[in-house]
Amino acid sequence: MAEEDSVSKSFLRRQWEGYKEFWGERFSFLENYSRFIKRDKPLPSWSEADVEEFIASEPVHGPTLKTAREAAKFGAVGGLLGAVSTAGVTWKYSRSLHGTALSLGAGAVFGWTFGQEVANHWLQLYRMDTMASQVKFMEWWQNKVEGQS
Secondary structure, eight states, rough: HHHHHHHHHHHHHHHHHHHHHHHHHHTTTHHHHHHHOOOOOOOOOOOOHHEEEEHOOOOHHHHHHHHHHHHHHHHHHHHHHEEEEEEHHHHHHHHOHHHHHHHHHHHHHHHHHHHHHHHHHHTTTTGGGGHHHHHHHHHHHHHHHHTOO
């Protein structure tokens, strides 16, 4: 019986390791941000002026970061339109408070996603490495806060 337990544990352990490896590969982009997130002392918040200073000072990543920030506005507008329109239709036809609340949330998520897709094509984000620009900004902010710039 003890042999069966060790076999099943090794089977479960192998499954767990395979599961972690599978999802680790798919979310490997999170490693780019881990040095900024997993700090003993978190980085302080930055202001709009700090972001504008980075955009003006960085000729390569600055314009990309600016475009990525514009894309977020597309997502916000899409989320607002999606939430209001789906909640309005739900309220008009069902007069159900919980259904309206659920459609408000779902509409916001769907609208945000659609807005981000529109921004991706409109601003041609697929041609840019927005993640590298965000990481460069985080490095710049870390250096500025720590007095290394």
